[in-house]
Amino acid sequence: MNDLRELYQETILDHYRQPRNFCRPAHANCMASGHNPLCGDQVRLYLQLENDVIRNAGFEGSGCAISTASASLLTEAIKGKSKAQALDLMSRFHAMVTGRTSADGMGKLAALAGVCEFPQRVKCATLAWHTMKAALEDVHEAVTTE
Amino acid sequence: MSRSEQESLRKNMQPAELVGNEFLVSLWRNDFPILQATVHGVPLAYLDNAATTQKPLSVMDAENYYYRHDNANVHRGIHALSQRATDAFEAARVKVQHLVNAASANEIIFVRGTTEAINLVAQSYGRSFFKAGDEIIVSGMEHHSNIVPWQILCEQSGAILRIIPVNHSGELEFEAYNRLFNQRTRLVAVTHVSNALGTINPVRAMIDLAHIRGVPVLLDGAQAIAHMPVDVQELDCDFYAFSGHKLYGPTGIGVLYAKSALLDIMPPYQGGGDMIRSVSFDGTVYNSIPYKFEAGTPNIAGAIGLGAAVDYLSNIGFDKVTRHEQALLSYATQSVMRVPGVRIIGDALEKTGILSFVLEGVHPHDIGSILDLQGVAIRTGHHCAMPLMKHFGVSATARASFGLYNTKDEVDKLVAAIFHVKEVFGI
Numbered sequence: 001m002n003d004l005r006e007l008y009q010e011t012i013l014d015h016y017r018q019p020r021n022f023c024r025p026a027h028a029n030c031m032a033s034g035h036n037p038l039c040g041d042q043v044r045l046y047l048q049l050e051n052d053v054i055r056n057a058g059f060e061g062s063g064c065a066i067s068t069a070s071a072s073l074l075t076e077a078i079k080g081k082s083k084a085q086a087l088d089l090m091s092r093f094h095a096m097v098t099g100r101t102s103a104d105g106m107g108k109l110a111a112l113a114g115v116c117e118f119p120q121r122v123k124c125a126t127l128a129w130h131t132m133k134a135a136l137e138d139v140h141e142a143v144t145t146e
Numbered sequence: 147m148s149r150s151e152q153e154s155l156r157k158n159m160q161p162a163e164l165v166g167n168e169f170l171v172s173l174w175r176n177d178f179p180i181l182q183a184t185v186h187g188v189p190l191a192y193l194d195n196a197a198t199t200q201k202p203l204s205v206m207d208a209e210n211y212y213y214r215h216d217n218a219n220v221h222r223g224i225h226a227l228s229q230r231a232t233d234a235f236e237a238a239r240v241k242v243q244h245l246v247n248a249a250s251a252n253e254i255i256f257v258r259g260t261t262e263a264i265n266l267v268a269q270s271y272g273r274s275f276f277k278a279g280d281e282i283i284v285s286g287m288e289h290h291s292n293i294v295p296w297q298i299l300c301e302q303s304g305a306i307l308r309i310i311p312v313n314h315s316g317e318l319e320f321e322a323y324n325r326l327f328n329q330r331t332r333l334v335a336v337t338h339v340s341n342a343l344g345t346i347n348p349v350r351a352m353i354d355l356a357h358i359r360g361v362p363v364l365l366d367g368a369q370a371i372a373h374m375p376v377d378v379q380e381l382d383c384d385f386y387a388f389s390g391h392k393l394y395g396p397t398g399i400g401v402l403y404a405k406s407a408l409l410d411i412m413p414p415y416q417g418g419g420d421m422i423r424s425v426s427f428d429g430t431v432y433n434s435i436p437y438k439f440e441a442g443t444p445n446i447a448g449a450i451g452l453g454a455a456v457d458y459l460s461n462i463g464f465d466k467v468t469r470h471e472q473a474l475l476s477y478a479t480q481s482v483m484r485v486p487g488v489r490i491i492g493d494a495l496e497k498t499g500i501l502s503f504v505l506e507g508v509h510p511h512d513i514g515s516i517l518d519l520q521g522v523a524i525r526t527g528h529h530c531a532m533p534l535m536k537h538f539g540v541s542a543t544a545r546a547s548f549g550l551y552n553t554k555d556e557v558d559k560l561v562a563a564i565f566h567v568k569e570v571f572g573i
Contacts, residue, residue: 003186003519004516004519004570007515008512008516008570008571013570013571013572038527039509039510039511039526039527039528039541039542040527040528040535040541040542041509041511041541042541062541063509063511064509064510064511064512065508065509065512065571066511066512068509118515120515121511121515124511
């Protein structure tokens with residue numbers, strides 16, 4: 001059962017029960033939707049971009065503990081970052097949850113490192129990040145994990 | 147018996163039946179090597195039989211024997227191996243004929259699975275005979291495989307779908323079904339058993355109602371075929387589709403049963419070898435049924451494996467299988483219902499061994515992962531029945547589904563694992 005505690009860390013359960021930035025920020029100026037058709041997870045991500053810097057972020061939607069906590073942690077992690085920094089963080093996050101790099105230097109996002117032992121759950125963890133990329137690239141079509 | 151009386155009977159049913167069956171089930175379990183497996187270091191409890199069933203040794207042996215001793219192409223070769231392969235392939239067809247009590251082996255078409263069988267009917271029968279404005283009746287509890295082929299056909303032909311509504315228990319609304327018929331109704335395509343809920347539909351009465359109006363009926367038998375006797379002549383269905391792999395047989399092989407009168411007037415679904423009698427550039431003469439619908443080299447080993455699976459089930463007997471699975475369903479329903487926060491989705495009076503549920507505060511996907519770590523294999527998600535999920539106001543459910551080899555002990559593991567989910571989530 002150690003794997004289980006690795007996956008469902010207290011931070012994840014906390015962000016699942018009480019997601020942060022679970023709203024549409026008043027001054028949001030880009031938005032994208034993401035959908036995981038296999039499990040029905042849906043996320044809408046809102047960003048407030050000012051001169052290439054993410055001033056605010058929020059999300060709405062429904063999903064499993066992993067996808068909800070990941071979206072919640074994402075909104076905290078990218079506030080104040082430039083587009084390029086956010087996309088760099090995304091690739092480091094992806095490397096972590098697929099087991100290619102360690103959780104070093106990932107801050108609170110390290111709570112999701114346990115996902116690398118559960119390949120079926122990588123899509124849950126990365127849904128919000130793919131959606132963020134779409135929002136930053138101003139893609140209007142809903143992104144999907146499939 | 148009233149509905150409440152039936153419900154109370156089910157709730158009060160003791161697992162005596164299960165205890166009585168334990169010895170038999172332990173013998174059956176020995177036939178399935180994979181059931182001895184461990185996952186994540188704990189014994190496997192395989193409760194995902196509605197997705198696919200495990201295979202008995204006799205099925206694996208039949209395929210293995212065929213490849214070792216008889217492998218050749220069918221219906222063509224003059225040599226000994228080709229004759230043996232053809233004999234084995236056609237013997238499998240006769241076994242399937244007897245399984246569903248078809249009037250003739252020519253009414254058994256080998257296809258890849260239920261999905262291909264339904265697509266065959268849509269593209270051959272539907273595309274030939276349906277026109278713009280014609281109506282096809284399906285139900286609100288269909289698997290996507292019995293929705294999308296008809297939607298494709300509707301786009302091609304201008305026909306339209308009419309939907310039989312589902313009630314809060316997950317049963318079809320019979321009166322509403324009756325009212326859907328009109329002069330333009332051309333086909334009823336409905337599932338025999340719901341893959342997401344386990345509901346057994348009153349197909350005999352539904353077929354009668356359709357036939358009074360001269361409308362043929364296709365039954366999606368994917369979830370019924372391994373769990374109850376199916377007699378296509380008694381049902382008088384016009385088409386019956388099922389997959390081998392849900393019947394303890396191999397993947398990639400399935401069956402379309404159709405009345406020969408219909409098959410005779412239907413054009414081929416695909417063109418190629420084996421489905422023709424003679425080809426010239428002036429025209430082609432098609433083979434007779436069933437070969438007209440079996441273009442290309444078929445899944446010979448798969449058909450032989452399916453024949454072995456049919457033998458396996460027939461030797462056990464549906465009386466024993468159905469009795470055991472019904473007892474297991476009653477026990478599992480009672481046990482899972484007792485877990486606080488669980489809501490069972492679908493409580494039809496007539497059900498096969500499928501238990502779909504949600505747990506308040508936990509997404510089914512998380513339930514599935516936590517159960518998996520305890521060795522309990524279930525399916526989570528929308529079960530390829532998104533319209534039905536919408537009807538129940540959920541995006542997904544957790545689904546445990548039973549086969550002949552499942553035990554009371556495995557149900558207890560399921561329940562303990564659900565309690566563990568609650569512990570992890572602190573609810």
